[in-house]
Amino acid sequence: xxxxxxxxxxxxxxxxxxxxxxxxxxxxxxxxxxxxxxxxxxxxxxxxxxxxxxxxxxxxxxxxxxxxxxxxxxxxxxxxxxxxxxxxxxxxxxxxxxxxxxxxxxxxxxxxxxxxxxxxxxxxxxxxxxxxxxxxxxxxxxxxxxxxxxxxxxxxxxxxxxxxxxxxxxxxxxxxxxxxxxxxxxxxxxxxxxxxxxxxxxxxxxxxxxxxxxxxxxxxxxxxxxxxxxxxxxxxxxxxxxxxxxxxxxxxxxxxxxxxxxxxxxxxxxxxxxxxxxxxxxxxxxxxxxxxxxxxxxxxxxxxxxxxxxxxxxxxxxxxxxxxxxxxxxxxxxxxxxxxxxxxxxxxxxxxxxxxx
Numbered sequence: 444x445x446x447x448x449x450x451x452x453x454x455x456x457x458x459x460x461x462x463x464x465x466x467x468x469x470x471x472x473x474x475x476x477x478x479x480x481x482x483x484x485x486x487x488x489x490x491x492x493x494x495x496x497x498x499x500x501x502x503x504x505x506x507x508x509x510x511x512x513x514x515x516x517x518x519x520x521x522x523x524x525x526x527x528x529x530x531x532x533x534x535x536x537x538x539x540x541x542x543x544x545x546x547x548x549x550x551x552x553x554x555x556x557x558x559x560x561x562x563x564x565x566x567x568x569x570x571x572x573x574x575x576x577x578x579x580x581x582x583x584x585x586x587x588x589x590x591x592x593x594x595x596x597x598x599x600x601x602x603x604x605x606x607x608x609x610x611x612x613x614x615x616x617x618x619x620x621x622x623x624x625x626x627x628x629x630x631x632x633x634x635x636x637x638x639x640x641x642x643x644x645x646x647x648x649x650x651x652x653x654x655x656x657x658x659x660x661x662x663x664x665x666x667x668x669x670x671x672x673x674x675x676x677x678x679x680x681x682x683x684x685x686x687x688x689x690x691x692x693x694x695x696x697x698x699x700x701x702x703x704x705x706x707x708x709x710x711x712x713x714x715x716x717x718x719x720x721x722x723x724x725x726x727x728x729x730x731x732x733x734x735x736x737x738x739x740x741x742x743x744x745x746x747x748x749x750x751x752x753x754x755x756x757x758x759x760x761x762x763x764x765x766x767x768x769x770x771x772x773x774x775x776x777x778x779x780x781x782x783x784x785x786x787x788x789x790x791x792x793x794x795x796x797x798x799x800x
Contacts, residue, residue: 545606546608559634660739761783
């Protein structure tokens with residue numbers, strides 16, 4: 444495994460070697476003294492010649508020692524570390540995040556989910572025969588994949604798991620983990636990209652977090668809707684740029700045909716709203732961002748959004764009220780709504796009072 448530095452900025456202290464070397468290159472100032480002979484002062488004369496600026500330095504053990512001390516100080520400040528897999532013992536409860544955000548690109552290649560699986564394979568290598576493993580995938584409906592298994596069973600389960608396109612239900616996963624805990628020596632390991640909007644409930648045992656991924660550039664569709672006006676439809680799209688300023692192209696499709704194509708300049712860390720008027724749609728509409736390299740878009744799942752409906756089928760609403768003008772206006776303002784009102788419940792067939800209900 445490659446050595447990593449926890450404080451790489453400490454490498455700037457090596458620049459102190461420049462003034463140290465310059466001190467040995469500066470010319471020394473000596474006081475002139477008259478002597479009867481120079482025979483015994485030849486070594487001093489050679490030393491004076493070597494101390495002239497920009498001359499080649501002589502071998503000096505004191506200089507080498509000072510540079511070594513500076514190097515040792517730099518390494519100590521940089522805090523070199525050798526990565527090692529996280530080791531768990533006893534009963535290990537593994538919560539693997541398989542939500543949609545785990546499909547985002549990982550800086551080391553592949554996806555965050557693939558990086559999480561690699562990390563858990565390393566954890567499996569640290570298990571002893573006496574250790575037991577419980578594996579739970581955190582998704583919309585958490586799933587118990589393994590309970591009381593060993594390292595071999597854990598590897599087999601990891602090869603069968605795939606990420607999902609839905610959210611992560613951490614509340615249900617925490618409840619499932621609490622029900623699976625047994626004994627005193629319990630370690631709960633969370634493997635996630637930390638894309639969590641709500642606090643995680645209390646988990647059993649010694650809780651550890653194994654993060655994967657991190658903040659990366661991404662542009663996604665965060666809102667898409669259609670609204671009727673004057674007999675037509677208007678599409679509203681909102682994009683969010685979670686990275687530096689970039690340029691993207693947006694394509695709007697209605698019933699399988701491209702109706703609009705627009706190029707945009709997206710500011711860094713901001714939302715951009717778009718409006719497409721007079722959209723000829725009868726069944727479904729789709730908005731899509733153009734493909735971009737992983738350095739500009741780490742998450743491809745939010746590059747498309749759909750709206751499906753049937754504009755030819757109006758909703759029929761029967762309002763039973765002695766008189767409520769505000770509620771009637773609110774119901775009539777709903778797109779594609781046919782409103783029928785009555786002050787009493789009809790006798791017999793209810794549908795007869797509201798055709799098409």
